Amino acid sequence: MKLAARYTGKTVLAVGAHADDVELAVGGTIASLRRGGARVVMVVVSLPGDYKQRMAEAKEAASILGCELRVLMSDATRRIEDLKSYELVAMIDREVKEHQPAAMFTHGPSEFHRDHVLVHEACVSSQRLSYFDFFTYHPNFCRPVPVPFHPRAYVDITETIDTKMRAIGAHQSQFKCRGLGTEIYRDIARLNGRMVGVQYAEGLDVNRLLLA
Numbered sequence: 129m130k131l132a133a134r135y136t137g138k139t140v141l142a143v144g145a146h147a148d149d150v151e152l153a154v155g156g157t158i159a160s161l162r163r164g165g166a167r168v169v170m171v172v173v174s175l176p177g178d179y180k181q182r183m184a185e186a187k188e189a190a191s192i193l194g195c196e197l198r199v200l201m202s203d204a205t206r207r208i209e210d211l212k213s214y215e216l217v218a219m220i221d222r223e224v225k226e227h228q229p230a231a232m233f234t235h236g237p238s239e240f241h242r243d244h245v246l247v248h249e250a251c252v253s254s255q256r257l258s259y260f261d262f263f264t265y266h267p268n269f270c271r272p273v274p275v276p277f278h279p280r281a282y283v284d285i286t287e288t289i290d291t292k293m294r295a296i297g298a299h300q301s302q303f304k305c306r307g308l309g310t311e312i313y314r315d316i317a318r319l320n321g322r323m324v325g326v327q328y329a330e331g332l333d334v335n336r337l338l339l340a
Contacts, residue, residue: 131157131283132164134261138230141223141260142195143171145208145235145247147186148299151193152313153265154233155292156285157330158193163288168195171223173216173247179204181301189298192291198223208243213250220250221257229260236264236333238275255336262336266316279331282320286327289317 140161144150150158150170158168170190175182183199190197200219201208208216224232234251235244248264255262267275285292296310297303303310320329 130160130164132160132166135161135166135230136164137166139167139169139227141169141171141227141229141232141234143173143220143223143232143234143247143251145173145241145244147172147175147182147199148189148296148302149235149244149268150233151189151292151295151299152268154283154330154332155189155193155295156288156317156328157233157283157332158195159288159291159295160283160285162194168193169198169223169227169229170195171198171200171220173199173219174201174206174208174243175199175204176207177204178301182299185299185301189295192295192298208246211246213246216246216250217253220247220254224254224257224260228258231261231263233263233265233332236267236277238277239267240275252335259338260336261338262334263332264335265333266331277331278333279320279323280334281332282324282326282329283332284321284324284326284328285317285330286321289314289328292317 235248317328
């Protein structure tokens with residue numbers, strides 16, 4: 129069964145610390161889920177820097193992927209690390225209670241950004257509220273810091289790779305001004321695809337999955 133078919137008519141939460149984290153890691157998966165009839169809510173915890181610009185970019189990316197957008201922190205001067213752990217957990221809990229997801233995609237525990245790890249830990253805690261499939265995604269490569277990540281599942285995104293790349297491209301403030309390119313994310317998807325015999329794929333770690 130394709131992943132998209134598993135969640136047809138159901139809600140999926142894709143949680144990222146910042147705008148562009150979700151698109152970089154699972155933008156193709158989100159687009160595939162939407163094509164398959166799932167409702168996808170992209171939850172962004174924080175928009176540091178130019179809040180107005182980053183909000184506009186996040187909205188554009190969400191529109192490209194066809195998902196809903198929720199931004200949890202409205203104060204651009206406050207970092208995720210400034211939150212007490214119970215505050216961050218409460219934020220994620222509210223999204224789970226409101227949306228009753230069938231699945232969640234979020235950061236993994238091996239991220240080199242501390243705020244990404246904090247979001248991961250809050251998402252892990254939210255599993256106490258209800259059952260939902262729980263996946264973690266590939267750390268982004270905006271910095272040349274090697275971190276371990278060994279996918280246990282892959283999603284074929286051959287049909288949605290261009291949508292993923294357009295969503296990534298919506299985040300102009302994160303790439304052009306810093307001299308970063310986006311094609312590395314196409315290369316990563318191509319490499320993941322070779323692991324499973326398709327043109328493009330995204331790798332996931334499976335933390336919890338109900339097999340009927």
